[in-house]
Amino acid sequence: EAGVAQSPRYKIIEKRQSVAFWCNPISGHATLYWYQQILGQGPKLLIQFQNNGVVDDSQLPKDRFSAERLKGVDSTLKIQPAKLEDSAVYLCASSPRDGQGEPQYFGPGTRLLVL
Amino acid sequence: GEDVEQSLFLSVREGDSSVINCTYTDSSSTYLYWYKQEPGAGLQLLTYIFSNMDMKQDQRLTVLLNKKDKHLSLRIADTQTGDSAIYFCAESIPMDSSYKLIFGSGTRLLVRP
Numbered sequence: 587e588a589g590v591a592q593s594p595r596y597k598i599i600e601k602r603q604s605v606a607f608w609c610n611p612i613s614g615h616a617t618l619y620w621y622q623q624i625l626g627q628g629p630k631l632l633i634q635f636q637n638n639g640v641v642d643d644s645q646l647p648k649d650r651f652s653a654e655r656l657k658g659v660d661s662t663l664k665i666q667p668a669k670l671e672d673s674a675v676y677l678c679a680s681s682p683r684d685g686q687g688e689p690q691y692f693g694p695g696t697r698l699l700v701l
Numbered sequence: 702g703e704d705v706e707q708s709l710f711l712s713v714r715e716g717d718s719s720v721i722n723c724t725y726t727d728s729s730s731t732y733l734y735w736y737k738q739e740p741g742a743g744l745q746l747l748t749y750i751f752s753n754m755d756m757k758q759d760q761r762l763t764v765l766l767n768k769k770d771k772h773l774s775l776r777i778a779d780t781q782t783g784d785s786a787i788y789f790c791a792e793s794i795p796m797d798s799s800y801k802l803i804f805g806s807g808t809r810l811l812v813r814p
Contacts, residue, residue, distance in 0.1 A: 590743070628705070628804030629744070641799045654775050677743055689734070690802065692743035 588612065590693035592678050598699045604666040607696045609660070611680030617641075618655055619690060620663050621677040629677055634659065668700045705805035706789055713812045717775045719777040721808045723790030726771060733766060734802065737812040738787045747775070747788075777810075785812045 591610040599605050611618050617636050621629035632651065634641040637658040648654065650669070655661040665672055675697050679690040706728045713719045725733070731752050736744040750757045750764045750773075757764045763776040777784055787807040793800050 626806065628791070628806050629802075630804070631801055634799065634801065638798070642796060642801060679744075688800075689746045689749060691746065692736075694741070694743045696740075 588692055590597060590678055590680055592676075592693040592696055594696055595694065596697045596699075598701065599668055600701050601670055602667040604664065605668055605698065606662050606664045607676050607678075607698075609661045609663070609678030609693060611661070611678070612691055615680035615682050615691075616658070617681045617688070618661050619679040619681075620653055620661070621679065623675040623677055623695070625674070632663070665698075668698075670700050673698055673700045704784075705790055705792055705803050707788075707805040707808045709806070710809050711812070712782050712813060714813050715780060715782055717780055717810075719775075719780045719784070719810055721775045721788050721790075721810065723773040723805055724771055725774075725790070725792045726793055727770070727792060727794050727803070727809075729794050730771075731795065731800070732793040733750075733764075733773050734791040734793070735762075735764065736789040736791060736804075738789065738807070740786075744789060756786065780812050782814060784814045 592607050619634050620632045623629045632646045633643040633653045635655040638655045653663045675695040677695045678693045681688040681690045706724045708731045733749045734749040738744050748759050761778045765774045786810050789807045790805045
């Protein structure tokens with residue numbers, strides 16, 4: 587079974603530029619998550635989708651971050667414009683359902699550096 | 702509140718046991734997880750325990766849960782150099798219509814040959 591795929595793996599941009607990340611979850615997984623992991627910290631949830639609907643985006647900085655999940659499968663996360671403090675690893679995860687005890691499976695992440 | 706605390710660093714000799722500790726604050730936690738992260742990689746699920754259990758064993762891994770003290774530990778028996786990584790504790794807490802994971806900051810395990 588293929589795992590969660592993410593691209594690109596690395597991205598370097600200047601502040602005020604825009605950037606987009608792509609995630610393809612495990613086939614058949616209904617729930618998709620985007621996390622931000624700042625160096626030295628644990629992942630922090632940005633947004634959670636159930637199929638193509640948003641379940642939780644309370645931690646997403648909506649003035650600059652946006653995310654969508656096309657047809658309930660792939661997802662993109664966009665930052666526009668980027669700030670220095672957005673430098674982090676952006677992790678995508680998926681789980682079969684959104685039920686109690688459902689483990690989340692993580693992709694390798696996209697490492698973003700904002701200069 | 703939602704907070705998960707872990708010690709930052711642990712160093713052990715190859716073949717010894719490792720014990721990584723975690724404390725959490727939210728009493729509504731339903732499941733607690735241990736993830737492993739190797740350099741440049743995503744998080745790999747190691748094991749998890751339901752909050753009404755006090756122990757779970759899976760090969761070299763033993764998870765102990767003290768729900769009264771909100772304390773979780775991961776014991777790795779016969780630690781190998783390949784176990785060197787960052788280990789994250791996470792609690793699953795219910796939201797309005799879903800659940801979310803709250804992660805600790807991770808414990809870096811270094812296994813010395």
